[in-house]
Amino acid sequence: EDKVVQSPLSLVVHEGDTVTLNCSYEVTNFRSLLWYKQEKKAPTFLFMLTSSGIEKKSGRLSSILDKKELSSILNITATQTGDSAIYLCAVETGANNLFFGTGTRLTVIP
Amino acid sequence: EAGVAQSPRYKIIEKRQSVAFWCNPISGHATLYWYQQILGQGPKLLIQFQNNGVVDDSQLPKDRFSAERLKGVDSTLKIQPAKLEDSAVYLCASSAPVGAPRYFGPGTRLLVL
Numbered sequence: 049e050d051k052v053v054q055s056p057l058s059l060v061v062h063e064g065d066t067v068t069l070n071c072s073y074e075v076t077n078f079r080s081l082l083w084y085k086q087e088k089k090a091p092t093f094l095f096m097l098t099s100s101g102i103e104k105k106s107g108r109l110s111s112i113l114d115k116k117e118l119s120s121i122l123n124i125t126a127t128q129t130g131d132s133a134i135y136l137c138a139v140e141t142g143a144n145n146l147f148f149g150t151g152t153r154l155t156v157i158p
Numbered sequence: 159e160a161g162v163a164q165s166p167r168y169k170i171i172e173k174r175q176s177v178a179f180w181c182n183p184i185s186g187h188a189t190l191y192w193y194q195q196i197l198g199q200g201p202k203l204l205i206q207f208q209n210n211g212v213v214d215d216s217q218l219p220k221d222r223f224s225a226e227r228l229k230g231v232d233s234t235l236k237i238q239p240a241k242l243e244d245s246a247v248y249l250c251a252s253s254a255p256v257g258a259p260r261y262f263g264p265g266t267r268l269l270v271l
Contacts, residue, residue, distance in 0.1 A: 079257065084262075089247055089265035089267065090249070090262045090263060090264045090265055092262070093259045093260075093261060093262075096259050136200055136201075138200070144206075146203065146260065148200025148202070149200050150199055150200050
């Protein structure tokens with residue numbers, strides 16, 4: 049059965065801290081791994097990682113894909129209160145199916 | 159570029175009533191998805207359209223859920239009759255070429271009483 053597991057389930061940090069969110073997966077015919085940020089309702093696309101692009105960076109956010117370990121991490125440096133959200137990891141298969149994890153709820157305290 | 163549009167944003171109904179949600183994807187996106195997200199869980203695919211054809215509806219409870227995308231652009235998702243366990247956020251997403259990221263709309267939060 050295809051599955052995506054995220055850890056931790058929730059995390060509380062202070063502004064300025066650096067956080068690392070984890071995602072591991074077991075899927076048939078992996079194609080890509082995506083990270084989304086969900087505030088209130090709509091997941092907002094952050095990164096897509098594939099075999100040809102295993103590391104992405106945008107501002108204070110960066111992500112790495114480890115295809116050998118079937119996992120990915122999302123790093124956020126110098127966290128701000130606006131980073132508070134649920135971070136979703138999703139894995140797309142060759143059959144164009146997208147499986148989501150349950151998310152990590154990040155709370156950044158001023 | 160306008161994003162995925164959805165309406166309504168919120169809906170409260172009683173069980174056994176019917177409800178419909180509307181979605182307009184990003185212009186030019188051929189693929190449209192409906193997801194159900196229950197509180198505390200990740201989104202789960204209900205149905206996927208490629209233009210106006212259904213690609214995957216294996217997870218759609220067809221005894222009560224239906225969806226259409228008649229002209230290959232906007233789409234409606236209907237629930238009839240609703241059950242308590244249908245309370246969730248219904249997300250619409252669209253994507254362009256295969257393998258491109260899916261972009262989500264703001265969702266509709268449904269509460270069934």
